[in-house]
Amino acid sequence: MAEQEGTVGQEATRALRLEVKGTMRIIDKDGNVKGECDIVALDDETEEDQQ
Amino acid sequence: MQISTGLQDILANAIDTEVGATSQVRWYTTGLATKLASATLANPAFGASSSGVITLDVTPVIEDTTPAAAGTCVRLCIYKTTAATSGAFVLQFGVNPTGTPDVTMANNVIATTDTVQLTSLTVTVPVGTPDVT
Numbered sequence: 001m002a003e004q005e006g007t008v009g010q011e012a013t014r015a016l017r018l019e020v021k022g023t024m025r026i027i028d029k030d031g032n033v034k035g036e037c038d039i040v041a042l043d044d045e046t047e048e049d050q051q
Numbered sequence: 052m053q054i055s056t057g058l059q060d061i062l063a064n065a066i067d068t069e070v071g072a073t074s075q076v077r078w079y080t081t082g083l084a085t086k087l088a089s090a091t092l093a094n095p096a097f098g099a100s101s102s103g104v105i106t107l108d109v110t111p112v113i114e115d116t117t118p119a120a121a122g123t124c125v126r127l128c129i130y131k132t133t134a135a136t137s138g139a140f141v142l143q144f145g146v147n148p149t150g151t152p153d154v155t156m157a158n159n160v161i162a163t164t165d166t167v168q169l170t171s172l173t174v175t176v177p178v179g180t181p182d183v184t
Contacts, residue, residue, distance in 0.1 A: 016054070016062070016179070020142070022107070022172035024127065024154065029164040039127070039172065041144055041153035 017042050053179045059103030062176045067097040067105055070141050071131040076113060076169050078146075078161065079126040083137035087122050088115035088167040091133070097174070107172035114168040124159045127169075142174075 022039035054062075074092040079085065093108035107113075125147065128140040144153035161167055 016052075016176065018066075019175040019177060020144070020153070020172065021175075023170045024156075025168050025170060026124075026156075026158065026161060027166040027168070028162070034160075034165065035156045035158035037154055037156040039144060039154045 053181050054176075056102055056178070059176045059178060060100040063100035063103050063105045063174060066141070066174055067095050067100075069131060070096045070129060073132050074141075075130045075133050077128050077130060077137075078115075078118075078124045078167055079128065079137060080122045081125040083126055083128070085120050085122055086137065087120050087124055087161045088118035088165075090115045090167075090169065092129070096129075100176075103176035103178060105174050107169070109169070109171060112168060113170075114166055116166045118161050118163050118165055118167060121162050122160070124156070124161050124167075127154055 018041075020039060020041040023037065024039060025036035026034045028034050070092070072094045074094075074096045075089050076092060077089040078087045080087060090113045092113060093110075095108070097105035097107055099105070125145065127144040127146055128137075129142040130139065131141050132139075146152060146154040146156055146159050148155070148157055148159055
């Protein structure tokens with residue numbers, strides 16, 4: 001029987017990507033919440049600044 | 052690919068080890084050009100991993116009540132030392148009002164009179180599954 005080779009592909013490495021969830025907010029001097037939001041991130045995202 | 056719960060915990064705890072004893076969260080403008088705000092994290096910053104999940108210690112509240120500069124926040128970063136340069140982060144997140152960034156914040160403009168808070172954060176090392184498809 002011929003020797004078979006296997007390749008560990010992208011799907012396998014994806015099993016180790018981190019998942020991050022959280023929350024942050026910005027409150028103005030009068031105590032009003034200017035911005036409150038969720039943090040949701042996976043470590044394979046490589047987006048550059050969008051601004 | 053699937054990994055054991057023990058390995059999940061080792062990998063997750065390694066993040067906390069890398070963050071270290073004197074860690075900070077910092078909010079920056081684009082390109083990490085200007086530090087807008089910062090706050091010291093607890094020691095250790097995260098609790099011990101459980102099933103690959105570490106949770107940031109947010110008691111007392113992690114906040115900056117006197118931001119160093121005013122500007123548009125585009126980066127949220129975790130640093131392993133208060134002396135680190137802007138590029139020496141352990142974790143870095145993108146902040147933007149639109150699109151699908153790590154942090155979607157409708158108003159991401161910080162004033163020096165604002166209070167900026169990091170109210171929760173968990174990091175998960177997924178268990179994965181064996182894939183035969």
